[in-house]
Amino acid sequence: MSKKKQKDPGRGIAQLLQTLSKKDTASETTRGQKRNRDGTPVVTIPKVEAVREDVFPQKGTGKLMKPEKTATAPTIRDRPRRASPLAKQSSSKPISKLPNPLPGRKTSHKPDEQLKESLQPATPLSRRQDALLHTRKTLPIWPHADSIRSALRKNNILVLTGETGSGKSTQVPQFLASEPWCTKCIAITQPRRVAAISLARRVAEEMGSHFGRQSPAAKVGYCVRFDNATGPNTKIKFLTEGMLLQETLRDPTLQQYSAVVVDEVHERSVNVDLILGFLKNLVAGVEQGQKRKHPLKVVVMSATADVEALVRLFNNDSNSLDEKGSEAAETDDTDSEGSWSGISSDAESDHKDQSKKSKSQSKSNSKSKSKTSQVATCFVEGRQYPVKTTYLPEPTQDWVESALIRIFQINHREPLPGDILVFLTGQDTIESLEKLVNDYAEGQAKDVPKLLCLPLFAALPQHAQQLVFNPTPPRTRKVILATNIAETSVTVPGVRFVIDCGKSKIKQFRNRLGLETLLSKPISKSAAIQRQGRAGREAPGQCYRLYTEESYNDFDERTTPEILRCDLSHAILTMKARGVDEVVNFPFLDRPHREALEQALLQLLNLGCMSDTGSITELGLKVAKLPLTPALGRVLVEAARPERDCLSEAIDIISALSVEDVFLNLVTEERKEEAEAARRELYRREGDHMTLLVTVQRYAEEQSDRKAWCQRHFVSHRAMQNVMNIRKQLHSQSLSLLPPSSSSSSSSLTAHQPPSTLTETKAASLLRCLLRGFIANTARLMPDGSYKTLTGSQTVAIHPSSVLFGRKTEGIVFTEFVYTGKAWARGVSACQLDWMGEVVGELMGS
């Protein structure tokens, strides 16, 4: 409030503009998105023609594009149907329309029916197919079709690097579908649900096929959690990475597939790393005579991936490389030279170098094998307009201010159209910059474009997120203030200017402390390039980096893969359940640190998921099958024990813990107080978990109008719908957890229950189950009023979002332990010290 200068907008603008002219000395370089592997620019490719949105289906547009499918239909139905003119961001304004994942067709609000309508009578499938064929032929990947096919006839593995807009995700599966070896289904993995669904829809159109559940004849389908839209004739199946991993539990050799295409590998999720390792083992196993009738073809696709590392992963016997160091063996490779570089095009020389290197390594290190699989590589150029990049001449302390200056500079100098996308670190900086921009915008001259400031971050309510997709009003420029949600998950249309603060909040697990940190860190070069590229999607653009070129040069080449900075217990349990006995020998693209592995193994041992010989226990196998973290899975298994007798309630709590915040986050003091009062009937003094239980129970019991119930209690309806999906899934999966004798309890799971009351014994039972999974996350009250963890003697504070905030109780158990400037316990329940003692005793005894 001390910023008095904002109160004089006219003067503020003058000052800003003064600052602008000083900053004009910023060093400028021009770079297109096309670049060498070290991030240095390459001569920009000539542009063929304007890149139209419908030529390149936008993938990964995040949660903003809700799939038009039944599972999520309620969310869509909730939205106001009537169009409204774009107005100020009064957050409850109805939105005019949903983003349309497939331009050329109206987005339907009644998914299935309208989709069918629009597909069938209006445009016969084949006519649409013919129309699309024309645009398909203009994709950069199109000329590579034959070489991709022939590479996979000769080899089982292809590493395909294709930059944004190359068309690889939609075309590669179609290139392969008619191949003689392709007798079964092709799987294509995606990191996000929306991407899987919208790609499937697009490919179905291009093939002139029905899609998903439209018809049993559909050749293209998708499979994501809660929504399996595949049929008996599905030939091309888009699925999330997690889904494919689940399938490997039932079908370890992936018999149902002739090929697996792993897309977006450069994002390096833990799941993709596991999939690559499993596929590597599978391909190697098949070559050694493991039971698979046909070889499995694997295509690894990535935007900027380290081709060399991928080739090495599939080419070497990394186990022997790491552990055995066996003698060099001569393999007959006289005829393999051709297949190595056979189809690389633009980057041929580059890749030849790599393959030689990899090959010599494989020769000297790997064990003798009659048939080492060869890896083909292919590079496909992308399509991207050039982006002119400007650095600051000197580092800045206050990049919120620097961003503010740049926004007004752009607005004064650059003609419309051209929206601005600003990358910031989090909600707090977004909101303070939003306020500053709005204050200064008041004082702008009449002849410059108006500014429309739109925040964009994951915690923002859906309807507020949707605003970024609305067309920009006349004589107005949109300024989107975003977190890195806009880096990969959401593609904002109309952006020609990017302002990049060079930082983002990164989650990192601290093994020794057992907590995760969420701190603002410099981004990597590849992330900076990704952000920059967001300015060149539709036209040549500009990128302003709020740091110096020297700082950029100091950035890491790429973002540390998630597997090197997360809690590995889930990943290891996943591996153990799929028969990987020696985790240290698993073919990791990046090998996690020994300490992280040890910590995770210890955690699994404590949960009873593993024996002390390192093999998975029966209990561990049960936990591995659940769509939960090992700790939450352990809680569920505990709750199914007859003496605990609280499975149904545990499922309610765990479901609520599995979604983002159930309780809406209110902005003004007034609304917060209102919410407090409305929610009071849900709050339980035992803590957040019992409060969640009561919330889920009340919601589930509400038969007339659940949406209104949510509004009354300031609860997120969207989150609760998700809770109900998860709850249903967990119910059906946990029937097998119950002892066979307890048929009464299992029927009570499914039967309609009378309004529930939470007794004290039930609450105590639930808390003891929670403790069994989260004994590492317990703390006790110190004489000075602080809490210290039982195991690490770490000071921890109850998070302000907790119902126990400000309360004192002898002991607490919490389901989240995060450091953000301070160690916070989130999801907190009060518990007795002797309950903790019981669990510790059990651990010591066993």
Add this chain to the structure above:
DNA sequence: GAGCACTGC
């Protein structure tokens, strides 16, 4: 007194 982004038979 505070919350980067994804995902799951």
